[in-house]
Amino acid sequence: MRDVVKAFKALSDETRLRILNILLERECCVCEVMQALAISQTSASRNLSALYDAGFLKLRKDGLWSLYSIDQEGMKEYFPDLIKSVRKALEGNEVVTVDRERLKKAARVGPGCARQQRK
Amino acid sequence: MRDVVKAFKALSDETRLRILNILLERECCVCEVMQALAISQTSASRNLSALYDAGFLKLRKDGLWSLYSIDQEGMKEYFPDLIKSVRKALEGNEVVTVDRERLKKAARVGPGCARQQRK
DNA sequence: TCCTTATATGCGCATATACGGTTGTATTTT
DNA sequence: AAAATACAACCGTATATGCGCATATAAGGA
Numbered sequence: 001m002r003d004v005v006k007a008f009k010a011l012s013d014e015t016r017l018r019i020l021n022i023l024l025e026r027e028c029c030v031c032e033v034m035q036a037l038a039i040s041q042t043s044a045s046r047n048l049s050a051l052y053d054a055g056f057l058k059l060r061k062d063g064l065w066s067l068y069s070i071d072q073e074g075m076k077e078y079f080p081d082l083i084k085s086v087r088k089a090l091e092g093n094e095v096v097t098v099d100r101e102r103l104k105k106a107a108r109v110g111p112g113c114a115r116q117q118r119k
Numbered sequence: 120m121r122d123v124v125k126a127f128k129a130l131s132d133e134t135r136l137r138i139l140n141i142l143l144e145r146e147c148c149v150c151e152v153m154q155a156l157a158i159s160q161t162s163a164s165r166n167l168s169a170l171y172d173a174g175f176l177k178l179r180k181d182g183l184w185s186l187y188s189i190d191q192e193g194m195k196e197y198f199p200d201l202i203k204s205v206r207k208a209l210e211g212n213e214v215v216t217v218d219r220e221r222l223k224k225a226a227r228v229g230p231g232c233a234r235q236q237r238k
Numbered sequence: 239t240c241c242t243t244a245t246a247t248g249c250g251c252a253t254a255t256a257c258g259g260t261t262g263t264a265t266t267t268t
Numbered sequence: 269a270a271a272a273t274a275c276a277a278c279c280g281t282a283t284a285t286g287c288g289c290a291t292a293t294a295a296g297g298a
Contacts, residue, residue, distance in 0.1 A: 001215070004208045005133055012127035013286085014120060030245060042288060045246060064244045064295055078208040081200065089123045089197040096120070109243090132256085149275060159258060164276060166256095183265060183274045228273090239298100246293070254285070260278085267272070 003055075007075065010054035014095075015039065016047050017086065020056065020070070021096050022103050024087055027060075027069035029108055036103035056083070065108065122174075126194065129173035133214075134158065135166050136205065139175065139189070140215050141222045143206055146179070146188035148227055155222035175202070184227060 010016055015037065022028060022036045034044040048068050051057045055074040060067045075082050090096045129135055134156065141147060141155045153163040167187050170176045174193040179186045194201050209215045 001133060001136065001209065001212050004136065004205070005131055008127050008131035009285095012124055012131045014124055015286090017120065017123065040288065041245075042247090043286080045244095046286085049246080061295095066245060079201075079204050082198075082204070085198045085201070086123070090120065093120050128255095134256090160275075161258060161260095161277095162256080164274095168276080185275065241296100241298080243296085244294085246291100248291080249289090250287105252285105252287085254283100256283075257281085259280095262277075263275090265273080265275105268270085 004078070007054045007056075007079070010050050010056060011082075011086070013047070015043065016051055017090060018096060018099050019044075019047055019051060020083065020086055021090050022099055023057070023068060023070050024083070025100060025103060027067050028103070028106075029065040029067050031109060032103065032106040033068070035106040036099050038102065123197070126173045126175075126198070129169050129175060130201075130205070132166070132169075134162065135170055136209060137215060137218055138163075138166055138170060139202065139205055140209050141218055142176070142187060142189050143202070144219060144222060146186050147222070147225075148184040148186050150228060151222065151225040152187070154225040155218050157221065 011020075018037050019033055022033065028036070030041065030044050030048060033039075033048060034041050037044070048057065048066075052059055052068065056071060057068050057074075058071040060069070070083060072083070130139075137156050138152055141152065147155070149160065149163050149167060152158075152167060153160050156163070167176065167185075171178055171187065175190060176187045176193070177190040179188070189202060191202070
């Protein structure tokens with residue numbers, strides 16, 4: 001029960017749905033998510049963790065990078081098609097499209113990049 | 120997008136999952152929900168509204184009673200089997216079983232009943 | 239070892255949400 | 269008409285959540 005609540009809680013936030021959306025495109029590191037959604041590194045990291053804790057993501061480490069991707073098996077037992085449904089539900093959305101465009105230009109550079117942009 | 124967030128938010132609460140569970144048994148008025156879950160009338164009413172606003176419930180009026188029931192068509196477009204999945208995910212849960220037992224004994228008497236219990 | 243970089247985390251603030259108690263409203267019963 | 273009722277709305281309070289800032293951790297390279 002707790003787990004089910006946690007899963008839905010993870011999905012009940014716009015930022016996290018947007019993250020799922022770009023991870024449906026491809027595996028990303030934290031700084032790519034940050035760029036694609038134009039959010040802070042803190043927010044990217046924390047929301048990725050939340051989705052991970054809820055069982056929606058896989059984590060793979062590669063040197064300095066934490067690479068997150070959709071865990072297709074994760075929710076299979078009770079919610080087999082949930083992620084597919086989410087994708088469909090977001091389709092055609094303005095923000096979601098922009099995120100995907102920004103993702104194409106995103107590179108694996110981290111908060112340092114963000115700091116420079118600020119100045 | 121907002122609607123999707125709202126839908127998941129509605130499902131990300133234990134009380135509301137418990138409400139869905141008993142409504143899967145049968146249509147209920149507010150006071151029956153209140154008895155089945157052993158919660159206050161305020162809480163029952165508010166959480167039913169939330170589920171209704173999110174598109175999971177139908178509302179039918181019969182005299183004094185507001186009768187809520189699962190809206191099978193509600194989420195069909197994007198989340199066709201969501202409610203079925205929720206049922207499966209809750210199956211075997213302790214609380215959920217107790218709720219169903221109490222529902223059997225519940226009658227259509229409202230807050231007046233609760234007020235008497237308090238004294 | 240020291241420095242840079244990518245990510246994670248503690249903290250404080252603002253806001254959102256849940257709850258109980260009370261009140262309001264409409265409808266039925268007496 | 270008055271009382272009882274079923275439900276919804278309002279109010280104050282406690283807790284949860286999200287965010288940014290600053291800092292900690294961890295990995296790799298000079």
